[in-house]
Amino acid sequence: MTVRTILFVNLRRIQREGRESLLAARRLGYKAVLLGRSLPEFAKPLVHEFRQVDTYDREASLAAAREIAAEYDLAGVANFTEIDVQLVAAIAADLGLPGMSETAALRGRNKYAMKDALRHLDGVLPRFAKVQDLAELRAAVEEIGLPAVVKPTGASGSKGIFELRKPDDLDAAMERLTQIAQPDFDPVFRQFGAEFIVEEFLEGDELSVEGFVSGGEVHVVTITDKVTSVPFHLELEHKVPSALPETAWGEIKATTKDIIAGLEFDNCAFHLEAKWGERGLRFIEVAARPAGDYIGSHLVPLATGVDYFENVVRVATGEPLSLDHDRKLNVGLKFVLAERAGRFEEIEGLPAVCGDPGLDHVFYEVAAGTEVALPPQNFGQQRVAAVIASHPERSGLEALLGRISGEVRARVAPVVGHAE
Template sequence: MSKPVVIFLNTRRTHLEHGAAIEAAHRQGHGVALIADSVPAGLPERIVRTVHKVDTFDLAAVDAAVDAIAAEHTVAGVVTWSDRDVETVSRIAARLGLPAPSVAAARAARNKFLMRQALVDHPEAIPRFARVTEWAELTKAVADIGYPAVLKPTSGSGSKGIFVLRGEDDLRAAFDELVRYTRPEVDKAFTGNPGELIVEEFLVGTEHSVEGFVTGGRLHIAGVTDKETSEPFRLEVAHVFPSSLPESTLAEVRRLTEVVIGALGLDDCTFHLECMVSPAGTAKLVEVAARVGGDFITSHLVGLATGVPFAENVIRVATGREPVLPAGDGLYSGVRKIMADRDGVLAGVDGLAEALGVPGVRHAIVERAAGAKVALPPADYMSGTIGAVLAVGDSAEAVRATLLRAVDAVTVRVTPAEG
């Protein structure tokens, strides 16, 4: 009898990331049934048993694909690797009787306004906030919240569309740009809530994420990641795992995590919680997602540092089992992105061999092909990321130094776009 399958609803965008997930399913004794908008080349046919290419925003098409898979295979679990499919995973799991958060909890984890509404009884855990869909609502909300403030989509992800408002002069341009951007014809992630924004108090401090799982109401934290972002659009440019925060502050982060997971009712899932730690050591929620962290954090960094691949625990939890958490001291790992510094067309990337030659570097990856259009925020929030370097070391400082040296060895050549 063939092995049971885990349904993957779409994949991460790089072969390094989705390969780690597919291999994790195999090591846990499962095949993979893929439902996806686009199918990566070179999938291992012995592991990926069936592929259904459909528009995954079309719920009827997804349901038909699930029915076809269930008719031919024993389905042990269902997972996704990005925000956009979190609610759909909960729908599928409810139909098949598989572990996953409730649809209501998944919806709250997808919408930053609903997320904060769930935490109104815990004002210490969240910034002051307001939902915004019209210009008059924005001006009123900012008058109440004050400057500086942050304006962003309620259902965005990957640092897309984050505007820091320093004063009244920033309002109109930020609002108009986000109204333009948060439309389904621009990005299908905004299907169902076009133009829905949230404005909130600007939090001061350092940014971090918590990687973990919830099973049967029990919280399991695999670790905390330190984050580096760019200004003014708060793009995530580097991560180091585990965190270098002092133990007293890590305890505050863990307490925040318990409050957030409990308030949203998340269960039977992987989660990635982002928070801001103030100079005083208090932690407040930025957002929480009912799926893995991106940027190679959970595909590679956790496993490189701890020796326990995070993706294998994702499969364990999705199939109704407890995660296996690391014990004892580990190493440190990190990622730094290779970024373009101008708009245009990607002509090439030089210096990868030199980057790979830096001691401690484990991977150097290019995500965009020569000839691809490159545009920087606010025109585009993704195409300026050209690749990334991953490294391991015996301290956070060593990892950061390795990553800087490796990325400095790389040259991104961007030529002006014609016309």
């Protein structure tokens, strides 16, 4: 029997997640060929072949994918990352593999194109406008009102989320956003650059919807409750499944289907973010890829028994999905954030809490001794570790996560000679 091959385009930055994605392909009996900017050490034994290419260069990447397709019996092309959504759609179209249209992929990547395509949905979107400079932002806020949020149209990972609460905030946010939205600050800005979207500030409980769309059919696997930090909205805590009432689940699932259909997403995992409040579901964004933050790799499988990453491989290759839940456990994650800039030394308090059998995993994201900075200087270093907990009951999970907040903290030493 010939072993079929799946083409991966880059891996998630968090190594555990990247590893889980390659292991999922292997479990399903696929050889993985990786097209990407680099091959991390952990991936070497899991990747059949690595082709180095600058995946920001679409033509070079398409040419490399064609060469790979000439050598291997490719069953599909998969991405687990935000930045590769459009490239993967283009490769799939070029090679005749399951994928989505380029229009859908653009809507997946650009927060303005996304909302623009959903104007027909009643009462779901915040008021919004595209802006490129301070004058445009001021004019837009006249219409939208305060509080509002301004953010880059093409970023992810909470890079450059600015709350606008009073008129003065507009100048400061636009000044900082113009500095941030540069490829030198982060390559995510190579495509859409200094293009921003300003939105009415949505109130309510934050959630995400984890699912798949395959051959036009939308499947919701679960809903995650989420907490983000103030004021820069870094992800702080996730809990699966959401504790919202059944009526909310019903509305969330129905609106999710309308959103995915409106965007014409297909043959992909999706991670939809929204708020649930007095006015029902209000939409923030949806990504055409599996959730990060260990949600897809760990939380969903631990809580439901659905192997989320295996299904990412299935949806990419056109295999039937396997979405039956075999358990009902409450699983949550808490990020440990550095409270100030400096040199990260250690996570304190872990030995005391880790004796609890409900504490499943601890992930260090930053090595001891690394210098860390906080937003708005840096949006990726504040998070130094993540702790996962599980419990048969939601209240038990809350108690465990409460212990992590209360007893676990990052020790960060000041760096002499640096301003904090």
